[in-house]
Amino acid sequence: MSMYSRDNRKSSRFYGEIPIEFKNGVGTTRDYSADGVFFTTDQPVALGEQIEFFMVLRYLGTQQPVRVQCEAQVVRIEPGASWTGAAAVINRHSIEMAA
Numbered sequence: 001m002s003m004y005s006r007d008n009r010k011s012s013r014f015y016g017e018i019p020i021e022f023k024n025g026v027g028t029t030r031d032y033s034a035d036g037v038f039f040t041t042d043q044p045v046a047l048g049e050q051i052e053f054f055m056v057l058r059y060l061g062t063q064q065p066v067r068v069q070c071e072a073q074v075v076r077i078e079p080g081a082s083w084t085g086a087a088a089v090i091n092r093h094s095i096e097m098a099a
Contacts (some may be wrong), residue, residue: 006091007064008079010075011031011034011035011036012033013032013033013036013097014030014031014032015030015031016031016032017030018028018055018056018057019055019056020033020039020041020050020053020054020055020056021053021054021056021067022041022052022053023052024043025041025042025043025056025059026042026043026047027039027040027041027043028040028041029044030085031056033096034042034089035089035090035093036072036075036089036090037055037070037072037087037088037090038076038085038086038087038088039053039086040080040083040084040085040086041083041084041087042082042083042084042085043084044084045074045077045084045086046074046077046080047074047075047077048060048073048074048075049073050071050072051071051072051073051074052069052071052072053069053072053087054067054068054070055067055068055071055082057072058084064097065097066095066096066097067095067096068093068094068095069093069094069095069096070090070092070093070094071090071091072089072090073088073089073091074087074088074091075087075088075089081086083088
């Protein structure tokens with residue numbers, strides 16, 4: 001299911017697994033760009049849904065991790081047996097130091 005064509009991408013995508021925190025669960029990115037992300041989660045997500053999540057970026061040193069708060073719209077769903085994959089366009093983000 002998709003509301004968004006791959007040809008509409010505005011930014012280059014990068015592969016990488018980054019932990020994601022939702023209000024009621026967790027997930028992991030598969031790839032991301034400046035304006036979008038594909039992630040997997042055990043939480044239900046719906047096509048067109050507005051979601052909020054945090055991507056947790058870890059430092060290699062002793063500093064605290066950074067949390068990137070994102071508001072996004074789900075534009076594609078890839079259902080799996082025990083997880084859901086979703087692509088989302090990021091509409092807004094902010095950065096905060098994790099506690």
